[in-house]
Amino acid sequence: MAQPHRGAAVETGFLRAASDRVVWLEKRIAGAFVAAIFCLLIANVVTRMLSIPVIWIDELAVHFMIVGAFFGASIAIREREHIAVTLLRDALRGPGRTVLVVGVDLMVILFIGALAVILWRWFDPLGILAAESRAAYAAATFNFLYDEPTTTIGIRKVWFWLVLPVFCSTALLHASANLTGTLCAVREDA
Incomplete structure (x- = not known):
C-alpha cells in the first residue's frame, strides 16, 4: 500500500472535507501572523533607529510567533510534514508499512x-465558571492562568494561550482525517 500523502485522491467523506476547510483557514491565519510579525519587526527597527524604542513590540512579536507556530504545527500534522526520521518507513513495504503508518497516526491522536x-485541567473551565471571581479562583487553586499579565503589553496572557485548545482541536481533526484516509486506502487496496 502506498502511503497517503498530500493531494491523495482517497475520499474519506466528512472528516477529510472538514479537515480541508480548517487547514485552508489555518493557512490564512498563520500567514496573517507571519505578516504581522514582519510588520512588528520592521516597526521595531524603525522606532529604535529614531531613538524612540517601543518596548512592547518585541513581546507582541514573540507572542504572535508562538501563536503562528501552533497554527503551523496543526497544518504540518494535516500535511504529514513534521520533521520525522523515515528510515524505517522507507525500508518497509506492503502491510508492514501500513501498520507503521497507522501506528504513527494512532500515536499522534493519543498524544493530542x-x-x-x-x-482541560489547566484551563479548568468549570472551576473558573463556578468561582466568584478570577482572584478567588486563583487564591483557591493557585492557578493564575486567567490573571497573569504580559510583561510589557499589559493584557492577560490567557488570550495568547487560547491557541492551545484551538491547536488541540484542529490537530485532532487533522490526525483523525489522516488515520481515516490511511484506513480507507487500505480498504480500497484490499
Whole structure:
C-alpha cells in the first residue's frame, strides 16, 4: 500500500472535507501572523533607529510567533510534514508499512488526547465558571492562568494561550482525517 500523502485522491467523506476547510483557514491565519510579525519587526527597527524604542513590540512579536507556530504545527500534522526520521518507513513495504503508518497516526491522536486532558485541567473551565471571581479562583487553586499579565503589553496572557485548545482541536481533526484516509486506502487496496 502506498502511503497517503498530500493531494491523495482517497475520499474519506466528512472528516477529510472538514479537515480541508480548517487547514485552508489555518493557512490564512498563520500567514496573517507571519505578516504581522514582519510588520512588528520592521516597526521595531524603525522606532529604535529614531531613538524612540517601543518596548512592547518585541513581546507582541514573540507572542504572535508562538501563536503562528501552533497554527503551523496543526497544518504540518494535516500535511504529514513534521520533521520525522523515515528510515524505517522507507525500508518497509506492503502491510508492514501500513501498520507503521497507522501506528504513527494512532500515536499522534493519543498524544493530542493527552494534551487535551492536560489543557482541560489547566484551563479548568468549570472551576473558573463556578468561582466568584478570577482572584478567588486563583487564591483557591493557585492557578493564575486567567490573571497573569504580559510583561510589557499589559493584557492577560490567557488570550495568547487560547491557541492551545484551538491547536488541540484542529490537530485532532487533522490526525483523525489522516488515520481515516490511511484506513480507507487500505480498504480500497484490499
